[in-house]
Every structure is written in structure tokens, then in C-alpha cells.
Amino acid sequence: MSETKIETTVHGMMAEFTTVDSLLSACRRIRDAGYTKTDAYTPFPVHGIDKALGIKPTALPWICLIAGATGTCIALAMQIWMNSIDYKYIISGKPYLSLPAFIPVAFELTILLASFGAFFGMWALNGLPKFSNPMFTDPRFDRATDDRFFLYVDAGDERYDANGVRNLLADTGSDYINEVVEDDSPKEVPKPVFLIWGLSVAASLVPLICILTMRVTNSSKPRFHIFFDMDFSPSKDAQQVTSLFADNRAMRSDVPGTVARGQMEESLDMLTGIDVEALTLSDPPRVQRLVRAYMLADDEAKAEEKEAVDAAEAAPASVMDTTPWVEKNPLNVDAELLAQGQQQFAIYCSVCHGMDGYGNGLVNQRAQSISAPTWVPPASMHQETLYADKYPDGKLFSTISNGIRKMPGYAGQIKLKDRWAIVAYVRALQKSQNASLDLVPESEKAAVEAAVTEAKAELKRQAEEAEKAAAARKQEQP
Amino acid sequence: MSLAIPNGLDNTVERPGERAPLVLGETTYHDITEAVCKVAERPPSKGWIGGFLVAFALLQVLGLLIVYLIYTGVGVWGNRAPIFWGWPIVNFVFWVGIGHAGTLISAILFLFRQEWRTSINRAAEAMTIFAVACAGTFPGIHVGRAWLAFWLAPYPSLNLWMWPQFRSPLLWDVFAVSTYGTVSLLFWYMGMVPDLATFRDRSKNKYRRMAYGLLCLGWSGSSRHWMRYEKAYAILAALAAPLVLSVHTIVSFDFAVSQVPGWHTTIFPPYFVAGAIFSGFAMVLTLMVPARKMLNLEKLITIRHLENMCKIILATGSIVGLAYGTEFFIAWYGQVPAEQFAFLNRAFGPYAWAYWTMVSCNVISPQIFWFKKARTTPWIIVVVSIFVNIGMWFERFVIVISSLSRDYLPSAWAYFTPTWVDWGMLIGSFGLFFTLFLLFCRTLPVINMAEVKATLAKQEHMAHLHGHGEEASEGH
Numbered sequence: 001m002s003e004t005k006i007e008t009t010v011h012g013m014m015a016e017f018t019t020v021d022s023l024l025s026a027c028r029r030i031r032d033a034g035y036t037k038t039d040a041y042t043p044f045p046v047h048g049i050d051k052a053l054g055i056k057p058t059a060l061p062w063i064c065l066i067a068g069a070t071g072t073c074i075a076l077a078m079q080i081w082m083n084s085i086d087y088k089y090i091i092s093g094k095p096y097l098s099l100p101a102f103i104p105v106a107f108e109l110t111i112l113l114a115s116f117g118a119f120f121g122m123w124a125l126n127g128l129p130k131f132s133n134p135m136f137t138d139p140r141f142d143r144a145t146d147d148r149f150f151l152y153v154d155a156g157d158e159r160y161d162a163n164g165v166r167n168l169l170a171d172t173g174s175d176y177i178n179e180v181v182e183d184d185s186p187k188e189v190p191k192p193v194f195l196i197w198g199l200s201v202a203a204s205l206v207p208l209i210c211i212l213t214m215r216v217t218n219s220s221k222p223r224f225h226i227f228f229d230m231d232f233s234p235s236k237d238a239q240q241v242t243s244l245f246a247d248n249r250a251m252r253s254d255v256p257g258t259v260a261r262g263q264m265e266e267s268l269d270m271l272t273g274i275d276v277e278a279l280t281l282s283d284p285p286r287v288q289r290l291v292r293a294y295m296l297a298d299d300e301a302k303a304e305e306k307e308a309v310d311a312a313e314a315a316p317a318s319v320m321d322t323t324p325w326v327e328k329n330p331l332n333v334d335a336e337l338l339a340q341g342q343q344q345f346a347i348y349c350s351v352c353h354g355m356d357g358y359g360n361g362l363v364n365q366r367a368q369s370i371s372a373p374t375w376v377p378p379a380s381m382h383q384e385t386l387y388a389d390k391y392p393d394g395k396l397f398s399t400i401s402n403g404i405r406k407m408p409g410y411a412g413q414i415k416l417k418d419r420w421a422i423v424a425y426v427r428a429l430q431k432s433q434n435a436s437l438d439l440v441p442e443s444e445k446a447a448v449e450a451a452v453t454e455a456k457a458e459l460k461r462q463a464e465e466a467e468k469a470a471a472a473r474k475q476e477q478p
Numbered sequence: 479m480s481l482a483i484p485n486g487l488d489n490t491v492e493r494p495g496e497r498a499p500l501v502l503g504e505t506t507y508h509d510i511t512e513a514v515c516k517v518a519e520r521p522p523s524k525g526w527i528g529g530f531l532v533a534f535a536l537l538q539v540l541g542l543l544i545v546y547l548i549y550t551g552v553g554v555w556g557n558r559a560p561i562f563w564g565w566p567i568v569n570f571v572f573w574v575g576i577g578h579a580g581t582l583i584s585a586i587l588f589l590f591r592q593e594w595r596t597s598i599n600r601a602a603e604a605m606t607i608f609a610v611a612c613a614g615t616f617p618g619i620h621v622g623r624a625w626l627a628f629w630l631a632p633y634p635s636l637n638l639w640m641w642p643q644f645r646s647p648l649l650w651d652v653f654a655v656s657t658y659g660t661v662s663l664l665f666w667y668m669g670m671v672p673d674l675a676t677f678r679d680r681s682k683n684k685y686r687r688m689a690y691g692l693l694c695l696g697w698s699g700s701s702r703h704w705m706r707y708e709k710a711y712a713i714l715a716a717l718a719a720p721l722v723l724s725v726h727t728i729v730s731f732d733f734a735v736s737q738v739p740g741w742h743t744t745i746f747p748p749y750f751v752a753g754a755i756f757s758g759f760a761m762v763l764t765l766m767v768p769a770r771k772m773l774n775l776e777k778l779i780t781i782r783h784l785e786n787m788c789k790i791i792l793a794t795g796s797i798v799g800l801a802y803g804t805e806f807f808i809a810w811y812g813q814v815p816a817e818q819f820a821f822l823n824r825a826f827g828p829y830a831w832a833y834w835t836m837v838s839c840n841v842i843s844p845q846i847f848w849f850k851k852a853r854t855t856p857w858i859i860v861v862v863s864i865f866v867n868i869g870m871w872f873e874r875f876v877i878v879i880s881s882l883s884r885d886y887l888p889s890a891w892a893y894f895t896p897t898w899v900d901w902g903m904l905i906g907s908f909g910l911f912f913t914l915f916l917l918f919c920r921t922l923p924v925i926n927m928a929e930v931k932a933t934l935a936k937q938e939h940m941a942h943l944h945g946h947g948e949e950a951s952e953g954h
Contacts, residue, residue, distance in 0.1 A: 020935055020939075039700050039701055039702060040700070040701040041698055041699040041700055041701070042699055042701060042704065043507060043511075043672075043676070043699060043927075043928060043931055044672075044704075044927075044928040044929065044931040044932040044935065045701075045704040045705075045707070045708050045928070045932060046701070046704075046935075049701045049704075050701065050705050053701060055701060055702055055705055057705075058705060058706045058709050060706055060709045060710055060713065061709065061713065064713050078632060079644045082632060082641035082642070082644065083641060083643065083644045083645070086641065087640050087641045089643050089645070091643065091645045091646075092645075094645065098645065101644065101645040102644060104647075104650040104653070104654065104724070104728055104731075105644060105649070105650055105653045107720075107724060108650075108653040108654050108657040108721075108724070109653070109657070111657060111661060111717050111720070111721045111724075112657045112660060112661065114713075114717050115660075115661045115664055115665075115714055115717050115718075116664075118710045118713040118714050118717070119664045119668060119710065119714065121710070122668075122706050122707060122709070122710035125706050126700075126702070126703045126706055126707070128695045128696055128697065128703070129692075129695035129696050130695075131691060131692070131695075131696045132696075133698050135698055136698070142679035142680070143679070144679075144698070144699045145672065145675045145676040145678075145679045145697075145699055146507065146508060146511045146676060146679065146680070147506065147507035147511065147931075150699075190684065190685070190688075193685075193688065226625070227549075230551075230623070255889075258889070
């Protein structure tokens, strides 16, 4: 800073006032004298000063309006694009473009952008931030934000003439009038400020750089897991021990009195294989018991039913015979169902009853070979007593579900519909061993016959081939 | 100047045809500057240091608990099936509600030309921002995987390949609360700029002067600037007024749009907004009554200011009471068994203690403000306002916990028990709030000096008119 200020630019003239009223009357005098490049500096907004100085209204409301409207449009476009076009969500069965639900966010963004418009628009129109201002060079101007009022006439005004303005201002009753000069002394920002600023800028870049480098480099290392057990939660396997539950079992059984999803979607007929309507006439208490056991998941009723059936099985006139069974498979029997039944039969029944149903499955063969003393051979499916006319579908279903005598029940393992599929398949199996050509419709007969002959020829050919192959192997061996 | 107050410094007496003064004593503009700037300029008092240390320690508790929570998982809270919205959401709604008084004072009272707002709006707005900061913390950590909270934002994500679901009130909430926080911050900061310039001009220290100089953006007090500034301020006030109403409305949608009995009611938006204003004013009073004493601001924050706020508390408290009653009426009138059960359960079920705490604090305790003596006695005001704070916390507790603990599936019913982490976080959030507030008192202008000076100018102008008749109006 030089002692002698040679290069000073005069910006204008300012006068200090102590009251609002004196400032206002001075403003009016200046305005009436024809000055236009004027301004007043006050610690609070003085009402009436815009008129006294001839300040024009601002365009700020328009900026706000445009910003707000932009907010509405952006919000609506964003929501419609995101939820109705690009990624369609179905929520409560509403249409993809459900405008009412988009109102809140549209409202918020309207307010947000309009506020930005008002806030940033105001600073921009005011030309702020601007940290150097010739007015600040006068030490008395510090009181412009405290309790003093300043009137300023710019040197750029065409009527400006230093002495004339000074006299005019003195006339208005100001006791401090001074020329406003540009402070040409170099203003240096203190070094520590630079240091702090530089360091914080550098520090703020670190995370950004880290992220960016991670995004562009390829790494063969596995991803870093901050919370390993959240990415790979430790789950228990069946039959494992756990400390989580009082009984130390990881497997949980059904909560008593509850029905799992998908358990109760079917009718009682389908659940039991019994024609419940007929049973209502003959044995109402049992219907009640069945309802409790199957519809209300009442374990007690289930046990009662089992006891009653088991006891009746031993008696000569078995409850199995008096029960009105469902005659016809409730499911629609088609090729798909039969295929499903075949698969399930192979899984669950064939081990005892054999793939062909003659009762000579692997378990039976093994039991026979070790002459197990208590072994009761599984029944053959191909007895007349098990045919549909004597052994209705419902009864077969009940046998599969609840078991019979030595055979255990499979309700726990095989799903409801699969059990009915097995019933359908057993019927097909029975037919397969005991069908005459008469059952085939006239139109198909020729084709079936041809297929049978072809199959026989094929079998013969296979047998011959096998023989030949065996002979060839014999020759090679010595 | 002479204000001619007959009863000394009592400005609570209504005199027909005259406006009661809002700045007391032989006050000049410079006195106002002195009074407000001194608060930040003089060395911190022992009380301030003590208070700050306590608040700061509590803030550390909050911080450490958040680390513990993120490291361990949300199981450290008492949130258990079926009450998955435990204290974090109670605290969130509580703090957001508190914030509302600030905006109400600064925006709505401004639009209604209630000049008594000028002495309290700055501190109330600061309170808003700090309360929103506390409020924002809770949903942020409540999402479970807090480090993925940014998934709430609608950004084109390469990992998710999807957008947020804009039909959910929870997402509206994200927009509402963040807009609210941002606009409140802008409003607060903009209102502070002229006062920051005063701070700058009074600073002797070079760095202090520079810091305030930067903060006030080079404000000079030019009339052209003031004109645009006032316009912008009015626009922001007009924008903030519907905004503040929308925020708690949307917060109430979080509940009302669901089907939980006791939540699924159309009364929620107005009821929540009234409750928010109620709790916010209570918090303003809790802070201001001791603060005006400790910071020697009794001439600026006068008994009349306190009395006005007490009247608002009385009004909103009664609205809230009416809402409680209406809820019961609608439950009976609607004849929905689940709803009826929900409300009987609130009042007479396992949470009856919380319900009746709420009713006595929120509805009964403010009734004392029917008496002028109570409205003008600071200690009564503080006691009642603390009751209201407690009551409003319990209101949110009752709504969130009692409805969730017993909804449609009786086999899932449960009783909520908070853990020590719940307690620690609630107390810690007060630490955050008070740390920010105490820092604010020491570094920023606690009272809007420019506006108070304008009020004083107007007051003088009026006194002038009365003294000299019509001649003084020549100025306009």
C-alpha cells in the first residue's frame, strides 16, 4: 500500500444521514434535480425509497414463474418416463399413467425450482456476490449496515459535477459528504486462506478420484464385502442344530392352528377322496370331524379320524367299504396328468409295487431275498378287486394318502394334486395290462395293430442283434 | 423517541386504536445492532460452554450409536415383528414436526403481516433447519443398509436397472423433506445475508471480517438490492407457506395411505399439520424463553411475543384435541370393527399409559393459557412447552406403535420394548440439535436485525403520526 494515492478513480459522491425521513427527502430532492444514476444504502429496507429514487420494479417474479413451471414439467416428465414408460410398475391395479399419484412430487419440484429461481435470480440480478465495492473504501460506510443511511450519486450521471452535487447534498441536511474513490491498492488474500482453500479442494477430490479409478480399472480380485454376512447370510441346512430356537432344531414345524399357503384351496372331496355330500346323509358327525381335521387344521380331529379308520379296518364290515367314495378323479385326466402321475408313481410307489405295478419292486425283491419275517408283499395293481368298479378313485386316493394296513400313508410327502395324478396313472396302468383291441376306437384300430406288429418286429430285431453282439464278443475273447 | 407505554415495559396491554410496541425501551437502531452482535462477539459464557459440552457429548453418543447400528444391523433397535417402524420413525416425525414452526413463523406470519415475528423468526428458522437435520438422520439409518440410501434418488443406475416407485408416499416423503430442508436453508440464509454484512462491518479481526464478508456475498445495503431482495423474500415466503403445509401432509400420507387400522384415516393431513405447528411453537418457546434471558434480548423478544406464541399453542393444542376426539367419532361412526378396536386399544389397551400421557400433555396442559397470567409468566410457559414437547413425542409414539402392535393378525400381536440403542439415539438427537443451536447462537445473528430495525422505524413512524397528526404523513 502506497502512502500517496496517485491513481484514484472518482466513482461518485455520497452523503450520510441519520434518519429515514432525512434520507427520503434528500432522495426526492436529488431525483427532482434530474439525477438518475443514484442509489441509497440503508441498514434495512426503507419503504417508499424506490419511488423517491425512481427505481423500476424487478423482473424477478417472472424468473420465478418460469423456474417453477420448469419444475412442474421436469417432475411430470420424469415420473411418467420412469414409471409409465421405461419401467412399468403395477401398483394397486392402477393404470401405468396415474396422474394423481404424481402430484406430490410435481408440487415439491415446482416449489424447489421456483425457490431456486427466486434465490439465485435475486443474487444474479443484484450482481452479487461481488466482494469489492468502491463504497467499502470509506470507513464510515461500515455503519450502512448498522444505523446510518447513505445517498450516492454516480459520477457517470450526465449531470454529475462534483461541486454541484456536494452543494445539493449539503443542502439536504447531510453532515458528512465525501467523494467515493476506487481503492486501487492491491488487495491480497492472506496466504493461510489460500493454503486452507487449496488443501480442502485437494481433499475433496480424493474420494472422487478413488471412485473413478475403481470404475475404470479391471481387477481380478473378488469384490470387497463391507458386511460379509449381509451379502452371504449364513443359512441353516435341514436337520442342523441351532441355538436360535428353544428346541435347538433348525427345521421348524408348522405353527399349531395355522394353514400354510396353498393348503386349503381345494374342496373337502378333493382333500379326502370322500363324497362329502353323500356322507352328510349317512354319517354327519364324521363330516364334522373331517371339516375340523382338513379345513381347520385341527390335529386332534385328525388323530380321531385316523383312530376310527384304523379300528374299522380290523372289523369285518370295514368303514372303507361303507364310505361313499368319490367315483371319478376330480382332475381333468389328460396326457399331461398321466405323465405327471407316471413320474410320481415311479418316484414313490415303484420301489414297492414295481414299475409295472405287479408288486415286485426293489424293496420287495430285497425283502424276499433276505426272507424278512414280517414282510407283507405289496399288492399287485392288477387284481380285479382294485379295478375302478370295485375300488373307486376316491378310495385309491385315500389309500395313497392315509395308507392301508401295512402300507404307510403318503399325504406328507406327495402333494395333493400329484396324488390324484397317481390315481389317474394307476388306472392307466391297470388298463395297460388288461386291454382288448375292442377298447380302441374303430378309426385307430389299424394304426394300433400296425404299431403292435412293428413293435414286435423291433423287439425281435433287438434280440437278434444282442445275440450277434454276444457271439462276436465270444470270438474276440480267446 | 418516546413510546409512551403506561405500564412501564408491559406491551401486552391492548390499547384501542394503537399497535402495541414490539421493541421496548429507549431503543435506537444502534442498540439493536449492539444487542444482537454482542451475543456472538463477547467471549462465551460459562453457561454456554457447559451447555455446549453436554450437547456435544450427546452428539458423540448419537454418532457412535449410528456406527454401531450400521456395523451390527437394525436388530440393535427394538423393532421386531410386527412393529417394524419403531422409535426411528417416531423420532423422525417428531423432529420434522418441530421444524414446522420455524417456517410458519417466517413465511405464514410474514404473509399475514404479523410484525411480531421479526424478533423470533431467525432463531425459529434455525431451529427448523436443525430439526430437519435431526429428522433426516432417522429415515436415513432406518433403511437398513444406510450406505445404499442413495437408491432413493431417481438416478439412472447401472446396477439396479430400475427407477424408484413414484406411487409410494415414502418416496414423496423423500422429495418433500429434502425440498423442505433445501428451501428452509435458502430462506434462512437469504434472510441472514444483510445481518451477516453487519457482522462483517463490525469485525475487527481480519479473518473474521473475511469469513463474514464471503458469507454475506458482498452485501452493501443498496436500495436497488433491497428492492429485489424484498421481492425474493416475499416470493420465498409465498412458496414456503404451501410447502410447509405439504410436508407434514405428505408425512401423514406415509401412514394414511396404508391400510393399518388407526392410520387409514383422511383426517391425518390436517391433524398432522396442526400437531406439527403445535410442537414447533412449543420447541420455539422452550428455546426462546431461557435464551432471551441468557442472551439479554428481553427488549427485543418481549413478553408480548411470548404471549402471542402461547395463544397459538392454545389454539393448535385445542385443534389437536379436537382431532383426537374426531378420530374416535369416525371410528364409531364408520362401523369398521378393526378401526373401532384400534382406537379402543389406544385408549384402554396396553399403551393406555402413553395415550393418556399424550392427552394430558397436549390437550389439557395448554388450557392454562386461557389465563393471561399464565401466558405472561415465563416459567409457566417453559413448563407447559416442555409438557407439549413430551406430549407430541408420545402422540407419534401412540400412532406408530399402538397401531402396528395390534393390527389385523392377532397371532402376530406384540408389545414394543425399546432397547438402550433406541434411548441413546433419541437423546443423542437432542445432542445434535442443541450442538447446532448453540453454535448458531455464537456465530450467526440470532435475531433478524434488519427486520427489527424496520419494525422499529415503522413504530417510530406511527408514534410520530400520533404525536404530530397529519403533517408527518407528508413523507408518503
